[in-house]
Amino acid sequence: ALSDYRPHLIGGFADENVNELLYLDLEQEGAIAVIPLADQLKVEQNLPIAPTVLPSPTEVNYPDIPDGELLGYLHRATEIKEGGDWKAKDNTVKSTEIDQQLEDKYNFPFCDKVSTATNPIDWGELTKSGNAPKACLDTILKRRSTRAYSAANLTLEELKALLDFTYQPQHYIEQGLDGTPDYFDLSLIETFIAVSGVNDLEEGCYYYAPKAQELRQIRFKNFRKELHFLCLGQDLGRDARAVVFHTADLQKAVARLGDRAYRYLHMDAGHLGQRLNLAAIYLGLGVSGIGGFFDDQVNEVLGIPVDEAVVYITTLGRPRRRL
Numbered sequence: 595a596l597s598d599y600r601p602h603l604i605g606g607f608a609d610e611n612v613n614e615l616l617y618l619d620l621e622q623e624g625a626i627a628v629i630p631l632a633d634q635l636k637v638e639q640n641l642p643i644a645p646t647v648l649p650s651p652t653e654v655n656y657p658d659i660p661d662g663e664l665l666g667y668l669h670r671a672t673e674i675k676e677g678g679d680w681k682a683k684d685n686t687v688k689s690t691e692i693d694q695q696l697e698d699k700y701n702f703p704f705c706d707k708v709s710t711a712t713n714p715i716d717w718g719e720l721t722k723s724g725n726a727p728k729a730c731l732d733t734i735l736k737r738r739s740t741r742a743y744s745a746a747n748l749t750l751e752e753l754k755a756l757l758d759f760t761y762q763p764q765h766y767i768e769q770g771l772d773g774t775p776d777y778f779d780l781s782l783i784e785t786f787i788a789v790s791g792v793n794d795l796e797e798g799c800y801y802y803a804p805k806a807q808e809l810r811q812i813r814f815k816n817f818r819k820e821l822h823f824l825c826l827g828q829d830l831g832r833d834a835r836a837v838v839f840h841t842a843d844l845q846k847a848v849a850r851l852g853d854r855a856y857r858y859l860h861m862d863a864g865h866l867g868q869r870l871n872l873a874a875i876y877l878g879l880g881v882s883g884i885g886g887f888f889d890d891q892v893n894e895v896l897g898i899p900v901d902e903a904v905v906y907i908t909t910l911g912r913p914r915r916r917l
Contacts, residue, residue: 603776604628605858606648609673624669626857645776650674650854672854699784700801706811708795710802712754714765715873726770733876740880743833743911747791752877753836756910759873760866761785761804777865778858782850783905784841785866786896790818791835791911799896817895824891825907830882834909839892840866841904863906870908880913 605627612625650672659667717727758765767773785802787809789795799813818832825831840863847855867883874881884907892904 602630602632602645604630604646605778605861606646606674608676610676620670621666627861645778647778647851647858648674648854649850650852652848652852668856672852672857674854700810700812701803702810702812706796708809709807710754710757710809711807712751712758714769715755715759715876717769717771720770729876730771733872737871737875739882740911740913741882742829742914743835743880744914745833746912747793748835748879748910748912750792750794752879753792753795755877756870756873757802760869762807775865777862779850780862782842782847782855782859783862783866784902786839786841788817788821788837788839788895790816790821813897820891820895824888824895825884826886826888828884830884830909833911835911838870838908838910839896839904840906841898841902843902845901859905867906867908870910874910880911882909883907884909
């Protein structure tokens with residue numbers, strides 16, 4: 595939160611009621627999130643630290659869906675209906691689940707491991723109200739997507755700084771930033787990085803383990819050509835020095851949250867991508883998110899099973915300066 599008012603992300607709500615309240619045409623649009631605001635300085639307004647996540651039913655008999663209507667169908671099929679058969683979800687993820695997901699997944703005994711522990715990014719002095727670093731507020735205003743990268747490499751320290759800000763928010767509490775961002779369930783999100791040009795880091799694909807704070811190399815070649823193709827031929831994929839992939843085990847996610855998990859996964863991946871974006875812009879680096887890609891080719895490059903789906907890609911590099 596960057597003010598005395600804390601936003602609280604709610605992804606689980608009775609869709610029909612919200613749509614009726616806002617007079618939405620369900621053939622054209624629909625609510626995807628609700629964000630109440632509360633004054634942090636008033637105890638009676640305190641909100642829970644975890645977002646409200648509700649599971650939807652799981653559909654197994656899908657109809658034939660005409661081209662262009664998939665998104666609308668998916669949204670309607672994952673609605674939580676008033677009086678329906680659902681239960682409020684306990685948002686507390688067991689520590690053993692978190693430890694297993696962050697420590698053991700893709701923890702091969704033979705793979706090279708690179709520590710990403712580093713000093714937090716210094717955002718400088720707080721604003722006059724003392725509730726956020728002024729540099730952070732300024733960076734939010736000038737945050738942009740990079741359109742072209744130069745051939746210059748990133749440094750390993752820069753990559754470490756980006757990962758630290760994105761995945762270790764608890765390191766920034768003393769700087770006035772929120773140490774518990776409103777994620778739905780990060781235990782469902784995995785992070786991989788394809789490295790093409792980072793000084794002091796071998797080219798290849800890495801799995802990032804946030805709790806262990808280390809990169810684990812799982813593939814050993816330069817995938818620049820493949821990255822160019824899977825990003826639909828966009829030069830950003832080819833020229834980026836590092837490409838970050840957020841993936842999710844859909845079967846595990848649906849088992850926990852029903853079909854509605856697909857909404858939550860994209861929100862969490864987008865949140866992580868925007869933290870990467872914010873830190874990159876502050877450090878003078880280039881960054882751009884990519885939502886269009888060939889899913890199967892992503893799995894081939896990362897060497898992961900087909901039931902683990904990529905939901906978002908963030909490219910990183912040095913911005914090409916205009917002449």
